[in-house]
Amino acid sequence: MWWARLLNVISGLFGAPTPVSTTAYESIQTVTVGSGGQASIDFTSIPSTFKHLQIRATARGTAAVTSQEQYITYNGTSSNYYSAHLLYGTGSSTALSTVSTYTTVNLMPRLVAASSTASAFTTYITDILDYQNTNKYKTVRSLGGFDANGSGEMDFMSGLWMNTAAISSINIRPSSGNFAEFSKFALYGIKG
Amino acid sequence: MAAGATYNPISTTTLGSAQSSVSFSSFSGYTDLLLVTNLTFSNTTNLFFNVNSDTSALYSNTLIEGEGTTTVSAQQSGQTRISMGYGGTTAGNRVNHYINIMNYSNTSTFKSVITYVANTPTDTLAQLGLYRSTSAITSIQLTPQIGNFATGSTFTLYGIAAA
Numbered sequence: 001m002w003w004a005r006l007l008n009v010i011s012g013l014f015g016a017p018t019p020v021s022t023t024a025y026e027s028i029q030t031v032t033v034g035s036g037g038q039a040s041i042d043f044t045s046i047p048s049t050f051k052h053l054q055i056r057a058t059a060r061g062t063a064a065v066t067s068q069e070q071y072i073t074y075n076g077t078s079s080n081y082y083s084a085h086l087l088y089g090t091g092s093s094t095a096l097s098t099v100s101t102y103t104t105v106n107l108m109p110r111l112v113a114a115s116s117t118a119s120a121f122t123t124y125i126t127d128i129l130d131y132q133n134t135n136k137y138k139t140v141r142s143l144g145g146f147d148a149n150g151s152g153e154m155d156f157m158s159g160l161w162m163n164t165a166a167i168s169s170i171n172i173r174p175s176s177g178n179f180a181e182f183s184k185f186a187l188y189g190i191k192g
Numbered sequence: 193m194a195a196g197a198t199y200n201p202i203s204t205t206t207l208g209s210a211q212s213s214v215s216f217s218s219f220s221g222y223t224d225l226l227l228v229t230n231l232t233f234s235n236t237t238n239l240f241f242n243v244n245s246d247t248s249a250l251y252s253n254t255l256i257e258g259e260g261t262t263t264v265s266a267q268q269s270g271q272t273r274i275s276m277g278y279g280g281t282t283a284g285n286r287v288n289h290y291i292n293i294m295n296y297s298n299t300s301t302f303k304s305v306i307t308y309v310a311n312t313p314t315d316t317l318a319q320l321g322l323y324r325s326t327s328a329i330t331s332i333q334l335t336p337q338i339g340n341f342a343t344g345s346t347f348t349l350y351g352i353a354a355a
Contacts, residue, residue: 152267
C-alpha cells in the first residue's frame with residue numbers, strides 16, 4: 001500500500017525502529033493468564049474477515065504432574081466430531097499416534113506442568129485453516145512442545161473437526177487444573 | 193476487532209563475504225520473533241544459536257528428525273548454545289531455518305525457541321529449544337560450529353506483535 005510505504009519513509013527519517021506493516025497478518029486478541037491461573041482460554045467473536053487463523057502460545061499447566069494434555073474445541077461443540085494424528089519425539093524415541101479415542105476434542109502439543117522444571121513453558125504455533133468455509137470440515141495443525149533441560153517433547157499434530165460450520169469461537173483447556181500464571185495465547189488472522 | 197497488522201520485516205543480512213557469525217540486536221516492540229535463514233557453510237557443520245551473548249550452560253533442546261527412511265529424536269541438556277542442525281557447503285543445497293523465538297521480552301518465564309529446519313539433501317528437523325533465563329532477549333547470535341557462513345547466505349528477522 002502506497003500510504004504505508006510513505007509512512008515507512010517518514011518514520012525512517014525520524015529513526016523510528018518499527019516499520020508500518022503492509023502484511024495480511026493481523027493480531028486479533030491476546031489472553032495472558034494472571035495470578036491464580038485460568039481454567040480455559042476463550043477466543044470469542046472471531047472476525048469473519050480472514051482466511052486462516054493462527055494461535056501462538058506459551059503455556060504451562062498447574063496439575064501436579066510433569067506434563068499433561070491440552071485440548072481445543074470450536075463453537076462450544078464437544079460432540080463426537082474430532083480426530084487427530086500426531087508425530088512426536090521425547091528425546092529418546094519417536095512415536096506416531098492416531099488419537100481416535102479423543103472424539104470430543106482435538107489434542108494440542110503436550111503441556112509442561114507443575115512437577116516439571118519451574119519457569120519452563122510449552123510453546124506452539126497452531127494454524128486453523130479456512131475457518132470460515134462452510135463446505136469443508138476444518139483442519140488444524142500444530143508444531144510445538146516443551147523442553148525442561150533433560151526432558152521434553154517435540155510434537156507435530158494435525159486435527160480434524162468434522163463440521164462444516166464456520167468457526168466463530170475457540171476454547172483451549174488443560175486436561176486438569178488450570179493454565180498457570182504467565183501463560184499467553186495470542187490469536188492472529190491471516191487474509192487470503 | 194483486529195488489533196492491527198503485524199509480522200514486520202525488521203532486518204535482512206546478506207553476506208557479501210564469508211563471515212564467522214551473524215548477530216541481531218535491534219528488535220524491541222514485538223511479542224515473538226521469527227528468524228529465517230537461507231545459508232551454506234564453508235564446512236559441513238552445525239549452526240549454533242545463542243542469545244544475549246550468553247555462553248553459560250543454560251541451553252537445552254528436544255528434537256525430532258526425519259532422514260528419509262528413519263525418524264530420530266534426541267535431547268541435549270546443560271549446553272552452552274542450542275544446536276540448530278547441520279548444513280553443507282554445496283551452493284545449490286541451502287539450508288533453511290525457521291526459528292521462532294517466543295515471548296522473548298517477558299521477564300517471568302524461561303525462553304523457548306521453536307525451530308523448523310529444511311535441509312533438503314539430508315533431513316528435516318523440528319525442535320524445541322530452551323534458554324533457562326527469565327531475562328528478556330535483547331540480542332541473537334548465530335555461529336557455525338566450524339568455519340564460516342558462506343557468501344550469499346541470508347538471514348531475515350521478522351517481528352510479530354500480539355494485541
